[in-house]
Amino acid sequence: MVKSKILYQGQKHCELIHEPSQSKIETDAPKDNQGKGERFSPTDLMGAALGSCILTTMAIVGERDGIDLRGSQASVEKVMTDAPRRIQSLRVDIVLPAHLSPDQRRKMEEVAKHCPVKRSLHPDVETPMTFIYQEI
DSSP states (O other): OOOEEEEEEETTEEEEEETTTOOEEEEEOOGGGTSOOOSBOHHHHHHHHHHHHHHHHHHHHHHHHTOOOTTOEEEEEEEEETTTTEEEEEEEEEEEETTOOHHHHHHHHHHHHTOHHHHHSOTTSBOOEEEEEEOO
């Protein structure tokens, strides 16, 4: 179990502290919801968490299977909806090395679709993924 501590700093800013490492992240409300958009919003972090989880989970499998994924990237576009305000979709573009074989590509794509963050999202949150293979 991992604990995080969240400190409200005023002006819709929060400081998040990862207790084991003491690393910090700051958040702000987005411009379209009464904030200044000066930092990640909490829902931005959901998208970033999905992209990070996909790459991390693929790296775990890749290291186990001798697949070098250095330089891989993910880009996440968050789309919000109103009534109620929530994340409608997290569109993910994943860039992987062109040298991966067809079997390695299938494996990495399957791993991405089943990362823990993806599996924790409500089924109403759409998570389309595009895989791009290029020289990295």
